Amino acid sequence: MNDSTFSPEKKHLPEPPTEPGKFLDNPGLTTKIWENVGRLTATALCIIAASGTLAAESRARLSSNPDCANPSADASREEQLSAMRCLIRYANLKRSITAGTSLTRSAQRKSYDVVGCSFSHYACEKTSTTYINPKFQRKGENLAWGVGESGTAHSIYNAWIHSKSHRKNIVDPLWDRFGVAVIKSGEKNIWTAHFGEFKIKDK
Secondary structure (H helix, E strand, O other): OOHHHOOOOOOOOOOOOOOOOOOOOOOEEEEEEEOOOOOEOOOOOOOOOOOOOOOHHHHHHHHOOOOOOOOOOOOOHHHHHHHHHHHHHHHOOOOOOEEOHHHHHHHHHHHHHHHHOOOOOOHHHOOHHHHOOOOEEEEEEEEEEEEHHHHOHHHHHHHHHOOHHHHHHHHOOOOOEEEEEEEEEOOEEEEEEEEEEEOOOOO
């Protein structure tokens, strides 16, 4: 099934304000999974925290991939996105997961709402169904922001990998597609990753 067939409504995305709304005082991240019945299966986090649930060597394996570029804070937006896509594909246990057009666009829309309203899974009082195509029976979302080197693809990815709930989203082999977006708001890089599992087809 080709995710690129979904064409969400096109609308102008305004430039993010210089001063974003209700951000934390320090770089942060948060994660969530929605089932098709709306049941929450992952706990939201708002701080960067290391998790002891993986052995140190396992976290180290996921934290670096020599095949993925490691762009600096001065790199272009596309270089950052390309690195993040590479890192997620490497870590996901399905191995065949691909970036999809609709989830990339939904991640971008969510990033703009995070800037305009709040650092929250319910930014602007919207739910996952506002952003993610209903063809996905299960949906996941990771959010993060950072400044300078703490806001690069590798820094954000490593923060996610060292957090149990965020890592669970990244490595989940049931996802069929994912999409990532990053936008700047002042000095902050706002990252969103969306994940989706297709609905089971009737036999």
